Amino acid sequence: MxxxxxxxxxxxxxxxxxxxxxxxxxxxxxxxxxxxxxxxxxxxxxxxxxxxxxxxxxxxxxKLVTVLINKPMGYVSGQAEDGYQPAVTLVKAENRWSEDGAPLQFHPTQLRSLVPAGRLDIDSIGLLVLTQDGRVAKQLIGETTDVEKEYLVRVQYDRPGRLPDNQLKRLQHGLTMDGKELLPAKVRWQNDDQLSFILREGKKRQIRRMCDMVGLKVLGLKRVRIGNVKLGDLPVGEWRYLGADEVF
The missing domain is CATH 3.10.290.10 (RNA-binding S4 domain)
Known part of the structure; x- marks a missing residue:
C-alpha cells in the first residue's frame, strides 16, 4: 500500500x-x-x-516575480560574503534594462524572498535568475532538474600545442568529481580559445574543475542560457523581469 x-x-x-x-x-x-x-x-x-x-x-x-540579471564579476549569487555584495543589490529601479518589455512596475516589496535559483561564481559573469516563486526555484535547482545551462568559456591550454581530441571527449563524458561520474555534457570549440559547455548539473565551480582536469586554464566564464531563456542583449549589471511568455 x-x-x-x-x-x-x-x-x-x-x-x-x-x-x-x-x-x-x-x-x-x-x-x-x-x-x-x-x-x-x-x-x-x-x-x-x-x-x-x-x-x-x-x-x-x-504576483511573485522572477528576475534575470547579467551578473558582473565581483558579485556573489547569494548571501554577502567576505565583503562582496550579493547580486540582488543590483535589482533597483535605476538598473532595470531600458528595453525590458514586461508591464510590471518595480517595487521594493519584490525584493522580499527574492533568492537565486542556482549560483554563479564571483569571478563568473552572465545570466543569473532570482525568484520569489518556489516553482521556478524547484525547476532550476531541484534534485530532478534536467534544465540545460549553457556557458561560453575562454581557456588556455597549459601544454604545448592544442587540446587533444581525446581530452575534449573526456570533457564531454568521462570525468569524475567528488567521487561521482559527471553527467554527459555537450562541449565544443566556438573558436580558437573559447569552448561552449552545455550542462545539466551544477556542482560548485564545476566547469573550472573540469577544465583543470584536462590541462585547461579558465580565463573567462559567461553563462548565456538557462533552458529556453537566453541572456541575449541584457547589458552587464542590469536586470529585467522574466516575460509572461518565457519558460525555462
Missing part, C-alpha cells in the same frame, strides 16, 4: 508551490484535499488524493 506523504511535500512534488508556501497556505485554509479544506500543518495525504488550492493562493502566486 502507498504510504501517506506530508501535504506540503506532496504539493511541492505536484509543482503547485514550494514547501514553505504550502505551509503558509495550509495555515490560511487555502488548500483542499478531495474538496475538504485542510488547515492543520503536518497533515498527510495519499498520492491518489486530489489536492487543489483556493483562488487566494493562486492570486498571491501570480
Amino acid at each position: 502507498t504510504e501517506p506523504l506530508r501535504l506540503s511535500k506532496r504539493m511541492s512534488e505536484l509543482g503547485l508551490c514550494s514547501r514553505r508556501e504550502a505551509d503558509e497556505w495550509i495555515a490560511k485554509g487555502w488548500v483542499r484535499v478531495d474538496g475538504q479544506v485542510i488547515s492543520e500543518l503536518g497533515s498527510k495525504v495519499l498520492p491518489s488524493q486530489t489536492v487543489t488550492i483556493e483562488r487566494q493562493a493562486a492570486a498571491q502566486q501570480s
Whole structure:
C-alpha cells in the first residue's frame, strides 16, 4: 500500500508551490484535499488524493516575480560574503534594462524572498535568475532538474600545442568529481580559445574543475542560457523581469 506523504511535500512534488508556501497556505485554509479544506500543518495525504488550492493562493502566486540579471564579476549569487555584495543589490529601479518589455512596475516589496535559483561564481559573469516563486526555484535547482545551462568559456591550454581530441571527449563524458561520474555534457570549440559547455548539473565551480582536469586554464566564464531563456542583449549589471511568455 502507498504510504501517506506530508501535504506540503506532496504539493511541492505536484509543482503547485514550494514547501514553505504550502505551509503558509495550509495555515490560511487555502488548500483542499478531495474538496475538504485542510488547515492543520503536518497533515498527510495519499498520492491518489486530489489536492487543489483556493483562488487566494493562486492570486498571491501570480504576483511573485522572477528576475534575470547579467551578473558582473565581483558579485556573489547569494548571501554577502567576505565583503562582496550579493547580486540582488543590483535589482533597483535605476538598473532595470531600458528595453525590458514586461508591464510590471518595480517595487521594493519584490525584493522580499527574492533568492537565486542556482549560483554563479564571483569571478563568473552572465545570466543569473532570482525568484520569489518556489516553482521556478524547484525547476532550476531541484534534485530532478534536467534544465540545460549553457556557458561560453575562454581557456588556455597549459601544454604545448592544442587540446587533444581525446581530452575534449573526456570533457564531454568521462570525468569524475567528488567521487561521482559527471553527467554527459555537450562541449565544443566556438573558436580558437573559447569552448561552449552545455550542462545539466551544477556542482560548485564545476566547469573550472573540469577544465583543470584536462590541462585547461579558465580565463573567462559567461553563462548565456538557462533552458529556453537566453541572456541575449541584457547589458552587464542590469536586470529585467522574466516575460509572461518565457519558460525555462
